[in-house]
Amino acid sequence: MQSQAFSIIEFSTENGERVYVETSSIDQGAYVPAGGDNNYIKNSPITIEKAISLITPIANGIIKTFNSMEQKPDECEVVFNVSFSNEFSIKILTLKNDANMAIKLIWKDKNHG
Numbered sequence: 001m002q003s004q005a006f007s008i009i010e011f012s013t014e015n016g017e018r019v020y021v022e023t024s025s026i027d028q029g030a031y032v033p034a035g036g037d038n039n040y041i042k043n044s045p046i047t048i049e050k051a052i053s054l055i056t057p058i059a060n061g062i063i064k065t066f067n068s069m070e071q072k073p074d075e076c077e078v079v080f081n082v083s084f085s086n087e088f089s090i091k092i093l094t095l096k097n098d099a100n101m102a103i104k105l106i107w108k109d110k111n112h113g
Contacts, residue, residue, distance in 0.1 A: 007040040009084055011048035019048045021084045055080055062103070073105035 011019045020041075044051070059078065066076055079102040 007042055009042050009044050011044045011046070011051065014047055014049050021048075023084050051084070055082070058101075066105070071107065074108045075104075075106040077104040077106075078102070079104075 007023050009021045009023060011021060013019060058080075062076070062078055066073060081100055
């Protein structure tokens, strides 16, 4: 049985550090083998900060929505399920019938504590 090949994207940060992110399913024509096996490294033309910034409009929309609530939550936690594509972008995952993000709101009882 042949193992599925994966790729590793090398991102630079704005301060010059390197970040490596694993992806699945690759376009083998676009990669050069690293070490002669089925694993590949591809350098991203954009920084990791630029790739992650694609989540910003979604996060801003969530913040705006909860700030407009009459009874604002004391805490809000949003978890994004993201995947890096071989095109150096982030995709918010949808796994069958599962949500692609989890939102947790907490209201603390101000009368106790």
